Amino acid sequence: MADLVVHAGLQAPGSRANGARLLTLLLLVALVGASLMSLAIGASGTSLWRAFNDLVSGQSLSLRDQVVLWDIRVPRTVLGVLVGASLAMSGAVLQGLFRNPLADPGIVGVSSGAGLGAISAIVLGSFLPAVLAERLGYYLVPVAAFLGGWASTLVLYGISTRKGRTSVGTMLLAGIALGALTGALSGIMVYVADDQQLRDLTFWGMGSLAGATWTKVIAATPLIMVAMLGTPFLARALNGLSLGEASAAHIGIPVQRMKRLAILAVAAATGASVAVSGGIGFVGIVVPHLLRLMVGPDHRYLLINSGLLGAALLLIADVISRTIIAPAELPIGIVTATLGGPFFLWILLRQRGLVDM
Amino acid sequence: MLDAKDITVSYGARAILHGVAFTAKPRQITAIVGPNGSGKTTLLRALTGECRFGGRITLNGTDISRAKPWELSSVRGVLPQAIALAFPFNVAEVVRIGLQRGLEAQERGLISRALERVGLTGFADRLYQDLSGGEQQRVQLARVLVQVWHPVRDGQPRWLFLDEPVSSLDIGHQLQVMNIARDYADQGGGVVAVMHDLNLTAMFADQIALISKGRCLKQGTPEAVMQNALLGDAYHCNLRVNTAPVQGAYLLPHTASLTVEERG
Numbered sequence: 001m002a003d004l005v006v007h008a009g010l011q012a013p014g015s016r017a018n019g020a021r022l023l024t025l026l027l028l029v030a031l032v033g034a035s036l037m038s039l040a041i042g043a044s045g046t047s048l049w050r051a052f053n054d055l056v057s058g059q060s061l062s063l064r065d066q067v068v069l070w071d072i073r074v075p076r077t078v079l080g081v082l083v084g085a086s087l088a089m090s091g092a093v094l095q096g097l098f099r100n101p102l103a104d105p106g107i108v109g110v111s112s113g114a115g116l117g118a119i120s121a122i123v124l125g126s127f128l129p130a131v132l133a134e135r136l137g138y139y140l141v142p143v144a145a146f147l148g149g150w151a152s153t154l155v156l157y158g159i160s161t162r163k164g165r166t167s168v169g170t171m172l173l174a175g176i177a178l179g180a181l182t183g184a185l186s187g188i189m190v191y192v193a194d195d196q197q198l199r200d201l202t203f204w205g206m207g208s209l210a211g212a213t214w215t216k217v218i219a220a221t222p223l224i225m226v227a228m229l230g231t232p233f234l235a236r237a238l239n240g241l242s243l244g245e246a247s248a249a250h251i252g253i254p255v256q257r258m259k260r261l262a263i264l265a266v267a268a269a270t271g272a273s274v275a276v277s278g279g280i281g282f283v284g285i286v287v288p289h290l291l292r293l294m295v296g297p298d299h300r301y302l303l304i305n306s307g308l309l310g311a312a313l314l315l316i317a318d319v320i321s322r323t324i325i326a327p328a329e330l331p332i333g334i335v336t337a338t339l340g341g342p343f344f345l346w347i348l349l350r351q352r353g354l355v356d357m
Numbered sequence: 358m359l360d361a362k363d364i365t366v367s368y369g370a371r372a373i374l375h376g377v378a379f380t381a382k383p384r385q386i387t388a389i390v391g392p393n394g395s396g397k398t399t400l401l402r403a404l405t406g407e408c409r410f411g412g413r414i415t416l417n418g419t420d421i422s423r424a425k426p427w428e429l430s431s432v433r434g435v436l437p438q439a440i441a442l443a444f445p446f447n448v449a450e451v452v453r454i455g456l457q458r459g460l461e462a463q464e465r466g467l468i469s470r471a472l473e474r475v476g477l478t479g480f481a482d483r484l485y486q487d488l489s490g491g492e493q494q495r496v497q498l499a500r501v502l503v504q505v506w507h508p509v510r511d512g513q514p515r516w517l518f519l520d521e522p523v524s525s526l527d528i529g530h531q532l533q534v535m536n537i538a539r540d541y542a543d544q545g546g547g548v549v550a551v552m553h554d555l556n557l558t559a560m561f562a563d564q565i566a567l568i569s570k571g572r573c574l575k576q577g578t579p580e581a582v583m584q585n586a587l588l589g590d591a592y593h594c595n596l597r598v599n600t601a602p603v604q605g606a607y608l609l610p611h612t613a614s615l616t617v618e619e620r621g
Contacts, residue, residue, distance in 0.1 A: 015449055015481075099443035239454050242442050246407050251455055251504055252430025297444035 020301030023294065027308035031081070034315040038077040041319050044068050076212035079220070080318050081311040083209070083277045086224045086269035088310020089231050091284025092303050094153075096238030097262045098160070098171060101292070101347065104285035105270040108156055108171060109178030110149050111281075114267070114274035116182040116189075117148020122200050123189045138219035146223055146271030152178050153263045208331045209277055209318050220272040227269035228307060234262050235299040242297070280333050282340020283310050289347060358382060358417065359404065359516065359547060365411040366399050373399045375571045376412070381564065383514030383547040386538055388558045390551075390582075391568035392592050397551045398438075398520055400568060404549060405435045405518050417513050431457060433516035434501035438524060439494070442485055448472070448496050449481040455500035467506060471499035476533055490525040498522065498534060508546025517541055519550040523557065535561045559583055567591055 040048035044064075051065050061069070087105065094103040094110070105111045121144035125133060128140075136143060156178060160171035190201060237258035240248035249255045273280070287310045291302055314332070317339070321332040359381040366374040373396045381387035389397045403410040406421045406429060414421045417432060434455065442451070452468050460467065472478055475495040480488075485496060498519075505515040517538065523531040531554070538548045539561060552558040558565060559579045566576040569591040575582050582588075588596045 015453075016447070095443075101444065236458075242444055242446065243440055243454060244437075246402075247435070247437060247440060249407070249426050250405060250430060250433075250435040252427035252457065254426050292444060296450060297446055298450055 016296040016298070017301065020295040020298065020305065023291075024301065024305055024308065027305055027312065031308050031312040031315075034312040034319075035077055035081065038080060038315045038319055039069070039073050041323060042068065042073055071214075072212075075214050075217050076209050076318070077315065078217050079212040079276060080209050080315045082217070082220055082224045083273040083280065084283060084311040084314025085307035086227060086273045086310075087280060087283040087314070088287035088306040089228060089303055090266045090269045090273075091310075092288040092299070092306040093231060093234060093238065093262050093266050094284070095288055096234075096241060096299055097157070097259065097266075099242060099244075100171065101289055102285070103171065104282070105149070105266065106279060106281040106284060107344075108175035109182065110153050110156070110266065110270050111274050111279045112179045112182040112186075113152025114145040114149035114271040115279060116186050117144040117146070117151075117271065118142075118275045119186045119189045119201060120144060120148070123193045123197050138215055139222070142219050142223055142272045142275040144271075145275035146268050148182070149271040149274065150264065150267035152182065153267050157259070157263065208321070208329070208333065209314075210322075210329055210331075212276075216276040220276040223268040223272035227265040227272075230261065230265050231269075231303050231307075232300075234258060234265065235303055238262070238299040238303075278333065280314070280336055282336045282344060283314060285347070286340050286343050287313060289343075358514075359387075359415070359549065361404060361412065361414040363412040364400065364403050364414065366396075366403050366408055373571055374403065374410070377568070377571070377573045379404070379566055379573060379576065381516075381547055381549050383516075383545055384542050385563035386542050386548040386550060386561055387564040387566065388550050388552045388562035389566050389568060390553075390555060390558055395568045395591070396571045397568050400566075401518060401520050401549070401551050405429075405433070407435075416516065427458075430504065431510075431515075432505070432513060433518060434504040435518045436494075436498055436501045436520060436522055438520045439490065440497055446485050447481065448477065448483050448485055448488070451485050451496050452499045452503055455502075455504035457504060467503050468499075471502045471506070474502060474537060475499045476530070491527065491530060494522070494525055495530065495534070498537070502537070505546070508541050508544040514545055514547050516547045516549065519548065521551050521553055524553060531557060555583070555588075 036048070048069070051061055051069055054061055054065075090105050090110075091103070094105060094108070095101050097103070098108075105114075118141050121141045125140055128136075133140065156171065156174055159174045190198070193201060237248065237253045237255075240251050240253040241255070241258070243251075245255050288302060288306050291305050291309060295301060295305070314336075317335045318332050321330045321335045324330055324335075359379075361377065361379040364374050364377040364379065365372065377396075377400060379389075379400065389400055391397045399408065402408040404414060404421075406414075406424070410422075416424075416429070419428065421429060446454075449468055449472075452471055453464065456464060456467065468481070469478075472481060475498050477492065477495055477499065480492070480496070485493060488496065501517065501519075505517065508515055519538065522534050522538070526534060535557060538550060542548050542563070550562075552562070562579055564576060565579055565582040567574045567582050567587065574591055575587060583598050585596060585598055588598070
């Protein structure tokens with residue numbers, strides 16, 4: 001029993017790891033492609049190719065091209081990558097934490113908690129001590145959204161998990177209740193807001209990348225980067241947690257600490273995303289689910305691949321949203337919901353065993 | 358050496374264990390038996406640090422309530438009764454979850470060997486959720502074996518804690534799993550198993566702790582514990598202990614009759 005035979009071959013039998021690693025490469029290529037597409041396509045006639053040629057041949061860009069590319073398309077693309085990646089990774093982490101493929105920041109109320117945080121910051125921000133408001137600056141809304149998302153995740157986990165077991169029914173119902181409650185509180189905020197604040201709220205709440213600016217990119221980046229860089233360290237713990245909390249502890253995972261970290265990461269990524277783009281639904285549920293179907297649920301690959309696929313898909317959805325009725329724009333939330341809603345129903349049907357695929 | 362003194366466990370206001378003493382030695386299989394609801398599984402939970410308890414438990418001299426999760430996980434693996442997974446892991450991926458840090462280089466060999474050990478060679482690619490209950494139980498045993506593969510490390514024994522490891526297995530696989538436990542003990546490790554089947558317990562255990570109503574009625578050799586009066590007391594029925602006439606033969610259990618294999 002003690003002597004180990006080293007078997008021939010590149011990987012353990014049954015391992016889907018090579019497929020998952022190959023997929024990471026393919027997704028990187030896809031993300032680069034989607035980024036180029038996002039930079040190249042838009043309502044104005046600016047051509048990325050022409051701008052590139054101009055730059056290579058040493059000519060300076062026209063002012064119009066500069067504004068379109070540098071002030072509109074580049075921040076929008078960067079923001080799309082950040083938001084898409086963080087929504088998909090948040091979904092994957094939340095699903096691992098709850099041991100349930102239906103957990104999604106939008107569905108279980110984390111996004112609406114973050115939304116309440118953001119709205120409160122916009123409306124009540126003027127009541128903050130000037131010193132604090134000045135310190136936070138751009139970061140006030142993202143930080144408030146993070147706190148709102150964090151609080152709602154804690155409440156949700158506390159309600160729906162007993163002795164390491166999450167009740168799906170309780171989780172979804174608690175999510176609905178939380179969503180309704182935070183929605184009502186947000187409504188009150190809107191009610192007391194003045195005209196300028198209402199204008200801010202309207203732009204914020206469109207669920208869109210349309211308002212992308214460098215300011216927003218700068219505001220969202222720190223929280224999202226912390227979450228994204230920390231998330232891969234959760235992989236082993238999330239794999240262990242899929243056995244249940246007790247067994248995870250038995251294999252040496254500091255379960256309570258890992259849960260706290262996972263909740264913080266989800267709240268940071270979701271909060272920052274919601275703060276800069278409003279609520280964009282379904283990315284967090286569709287992306288991890290697709291990847292599990294393709295290369296299995298091992299979180300060592302699932303988290304990174306989710307980030308890449310989420311970013312690429314959101315960029316593509318954004319391109320659709322600004323070209324389909326150009327020069328007007330369809331909010332991206334409508335595009336993701338149109339694609340993601342049926343997908344979510346399909347998962348539900350599959351789980352009931354009604355669809356055999 | 359596993360040494361538990363004066364263990365009390367309560368769930369809310371209800372006391373489950375009232376001052377249980379329990380010891381287990383390396384190189385032995387120590388079985389915990391008792392009727393339903395007697396507190397067997399709760400005792401195992403306390404011994405593995407899974408639930409809060411009063412009293413003191415030391416494993417290899419370390420107080421388990423002060424040990425870090427990874428310190429415990431490097432010396433003992435725990436097999437629960439049943440595990441349902443939320444995601445479509447395949448068999449090899451489930452077994453891999455047991456792999457401790459620093460052993461990634463041996464991953465391939467360890468997983469194959471563990472699956473071979475539990476008789477599931479060729480199952481690596483199968484989805485866990487598609488397996489039968491008995492097969493899932495053996496996949497989980499393979500995962501636990503991968504965690505503490507070598508029964509002795511750095512001169513310290515390692516331990517298997519098994520909660521009804523044969524509950525959903527047919528008789529052939531019951532014997533296979535108990536033989537894995539036997540081998541682990543023979544090579545210097547320790548095994549603590551909650552058991553339901555008294556016949557199987559008598560065949561394989563070196564020590565038996567008989568639990569009833571949250572107390573340990575007796576801990577000792579099978580000969581000392583498998584007594585008509587003692588078992589009758591614990592299980593509230595008339596039991597007659599028979600001795601198997603031929604060493605090594607396994608008699609199928611029949612009503613109110615037990616066989617005890619004579620050792621040495």
